[in-house]
Amino acid sequence: MTTSTSSSSLPDAPTFTDVLEARRLLAAHLPPTPSWTYPVLNEAVGATVWIKHENAQPVGAFKVRGGLTLLASLSPQERAGGVVAASTGNHAQSVAYAARQFGAPCMIVMPENANPVKAASVRALGAELVLRGAVFDDCRTIAAQIAAETKARYVDSGDEPALIAGVATAALELFEAAPRLDALFVPVGAGTGAAGACLTATAVAPECRVIGVQSAQAPAAYEAWRSGAPATLPNKTVIEGLSTGQSFKLPQQIMRALLPEFLLVDDAEIRSAQRLMLAAAHTTAEGAGAAALAGLLARREEYAGKTVGLICSGGNASETELAAVLAAPLTS
Numbered sequence: 656m657t658t659s660t661s662s663s664s665l666p667d668a669p670t671f672t673d674v675l676e677a678r679r680l681l682a683a684h685l686p687p688t689p690s691w692t693y694p695v696l697n698e699a700v701g702a703t704v705w706i707k708h709e710n711a712q713p714v715g716a717f718k719v720r721g722g723l724t725l726l727a728s729l730s731p732q733e734r735a736g737g738v739v740a741a742s743t744g745n746h747a748q749s750v751a752y753a754a755r756q757f758g759a760p761c762m763i764v765m766p767e768n769a770n771p772v773k774a775a776s777v778r779a780l781g782a783e784l785v786l787r788g789a790v791f792d793d794c795r796t797i798a799a800q801i802a803a804e805t806k807a808r809y810v811d812s813g814d815e816p817a818l819i820a821g822v823a824t825a826a827l828e829l830f831e832a833a834p835r836l837d838a839l840f841v842p843v844g845a846g847t848g849a850a851g852a853c854l855t856a857t858a859v860a861p862e863c864r865v866i867g868v869q870s871a872q873a874p875a876a877y878e879a880w881r882s883g884a885p886a887t888l889p890n891k892t893v894i895e896g897l898s899t900g901q902s903f904k905l906p907q908q909i910m911r912a913l914l915p916e917f918l919l920v921d922d923a924e925i926r927s928a929q930r931l932m933l934a935a936a937h938t939t940a941e942g943a944g945a946a947a948l949a950g951l952l953a954r955r956e957e958y959a960g961k962t963v964g965l966i967c968s969g970g971n972a973s974e975t976e977l978a979a980v981l982a983a984p985l986t987s
């Protein structure tokens with residue numbers, strides 16, 4: 656992975672050239688996902704809204720772009736030694752999918768109460784699944800330990816330049832479909848998606864304001880971005896993809912340098928946004944996949960009449976989650 660030499664403040668970050676390389680690589684594995692705009696949603700929000708449908712990926716989430724980019728960058732010896740990752744389920748599916756593609760043994764650690772849709776997918780992709788730990792942060796510690804003991808390659812869900820370069824290609828495809836976005840709302844857990852969107856926007860759409868959105872019930876990344884110091888905070892969100900109690904170093908470096916705005920929304924607002932996605936955009940989004948819409952709804956007056964992009968980062972909602980979505984109040 657080439658690292659930036661032009662910016663001394665981002666020495667470990669991927670460059671936009673890395674993003675272009677990732678896109679060339681990914682073209683052999685994944686078709687571009689659709690970018691659509693929906694009149695009923697536009698009316699409900701009062702803006703022209705472009706949804707980037709990462710829920711249409713083969714594993715139902717944007718993370719697969721990063722997993723494939725990272726596995727492609729490993730040596731044959733590293734692949735043969737296997738990969739280990741911790742996740743609430745989408746980084747898990749991404750690494751499992753890529754490991755299968757590149758013939759690497761794969762072990763995944765997910766929380767004991769993991770979303771059954773994501774757990775079933777990880778198993779079906781041929782990975783060994785360990786359900787241990789109450790929340791994602793426990794899984795991260797366990798997975799790193801297993802990797803150290805087995806000498807497998809630990810694939811962190813945030814501090815990996817190749818993951819960030821890979822997921823940055825989602826924003827690139829969106830800007831090709833909708834080059835003149837006033838703003839792009841991106842969900843944040845570890846921050847790879849938002850960091851990647853910032854790298855891409857800086858290169859191809861510098862007028863577009865990238866806005867990170869995290870759950871107020873797990874605000875570690877927000878706090879680290881605000882304060883400039885690593886943060887460990889309570890992780891109480893029910894929104895799986897946004898569930899982390901710790902900030903991640905590399906995404907933070909990039910977001911601190913390039914992300915102009917970061918919002919917190921409540922889990923209940925995310926549930927309402929999921930319902931609006933279903934009702935007005937024919938889209939089943941998991942919570943994290945609707946967080947960007949929740950962020951836009953929180954800023955709807957500011958963006959009235961403007962053109963806005965939303966990363967719908969995933970659609971892997973469990974049946975229990977979908978029942979909660981249908982019971983949520985519909986934002987109008």
Ligand SMILES: Cc1ncc(COP(=O)(O)O)c(C=O)c1O
Nearest residue numbers: 745844845846847848896968969
């Ligand atoms: C669907 C979905 N959206 C958003 C995120 C947050 O991405 P990141 O951790 O790169 O900030 C995740 C993380 O797993 C996710 O699964």
